[in-house]
Amino acid sequence: MSRRSPFYHWQEMVVNAFAQHGILSRPQAYGLAILSFGIVRAASCALTAVAGKLSFLGSDNAVLQRLKYWLRDGPDKRFPGAPQIEVRAAFGPLIAWVLALWQGTHLVLAFDATTLRDDLLILALALLYRGTAIPLAWVFLPANRKRAWLPVILELLKSVAASIPTRYEVLLLADRGLYSPRLYRSLRRRHWHLLLRVNNQARFRPHGQAWRSLETLLPGAGHQWRGRGHFSKKNPLACTLVAFWAVDQQEPWYLVTDLGPQRALAAWYGLRVWIEEGFRVLKSLGWQWQRSRITDPQRGERLWLALAVATVWTLAYGTWVEDQRDGPPSPATPASAAPSPRGVEEPAGEYVPPTRPRLKSIFRQGLERLAETIWGHKHPLRRLRLVPEPLTGETENG
Secondary structure, three states, X not given: OOOOOHHHHHHHHHHHHHHOOOOOOHHHHHHHHHHHHHHHHHOOOOHHHHXXXXXXXXXXXXXXXXXXXXXXXXXHOOOOOOOOOOHHHHHHHHHHHHHHHEOOOXXXXXXXXXXXXXXXXXXXXXXXXOOEEEEEEEEEEEOOOOOOHHHHHHHHHHHHHXXXXXXXXXXXXXXXXHOOHHHHHHHHHOOOEEEEXXXXXXXXXXXXXXXXXXXXXXXXXXXXXXXXXXXXXXXXXXXXXXEEEOOOOOOOEEEEEOOOOOOXXXXXXXXXXXXXXXXXXXXXXXXOHHHOOOOOHHHHHHHHHHHXXXXXXXXXXXXXXXXXXXXXXXXXXXXXXXOOOOOEEEEOOOOOOOOOOOOOOHHHHHHHHHHHHHHOOOOOOOOOOEOOOXXXXXXXXX
16 A cells, blocks of 8 residues: 555554554554544445445455444454453543643543434543543443442543643533532542532622522623532532623523632633534444444444544544634633632623634544545645634733
8 A cells, every 4th residue: 555645644644653662552553543443434434434435445245344343342253252441541541642642731632422312322521622622531321220320420531631731721510410529529630620510509708708609609691600609518629610691592590610709711611512513423424323223332433533533534624624724823812811719790792712713613624634645646634623712811920
């Protein structure tokens, strides 16, 4: 195969990223390169569609069997004792590869859940990036079964935190269903920052004041409040509370964070919707994962590894396209002055996400450029980069 071919460059990059740590063998990493390349080429993760786009590797049926073999558990493989892909051990190399491409010092992560029909529930941690998200770690569970999520989430976050060097400033966003004082304190011990939405039925005690219902902090839409104190009378947590009710929203956000009031901006929580766009990339917008027939959690986790790798490749190409046309993201706007320790009410206005508008998603831009590279025989990009948009107020000390 020509060293100038897109597949050769992709194979070399994936094998170097995943085989050098000993987590995946070279044949396993090579299989990951084949599957992720075929997913991009087919714009689908359906194995029959992927195999049909990899004819340069052999007949459709031979390639299809090879892809199925890669997804199987060890006992189901052709040779007894053949190793299987341990996906959770591969999160470290995946994160290291993403950070090697990352041109910045802050990471905004979001935690959320999605489903595959009524078969599987997926708890996913993703890196937010230019209107979408990159999966970094995930756990597949059988759907419609009651179980405690928190131990699973804590174990997942523990493995991710161990793979992120301390030079990065990490901000984790999560919705109401994932709030837990144990989760909050666990991540603070790892020096992560948090911005967690909480239930409006809780209570808060601002410094020097009595306990009060969260709903009493704001008179109505168009207002926000920020201040330090203790959240939850039952299990008090020292934190900053941000109450925000935009004029175009039906209900307010109540957010707890370890950040000081001078840095805790409600607009940052608005970035959490990007993980929903990330799920759309995995599904109807990109890889058509919703059509997968997989029902086994372990095989689903392996397929997501290939989807994550394909997504990183596509977004890196989209970054190149967008920056060639519009230039890199502009510097951040400084944050407003700090409220007093007792808290302050101020106008909220309309919610404006801290990002530049784009007519076409960065994923779609990258997929189109990759199609030109693969089908139009253009030279592949030599240097891939991920350049995040700066957070509003990130230059503030706090």
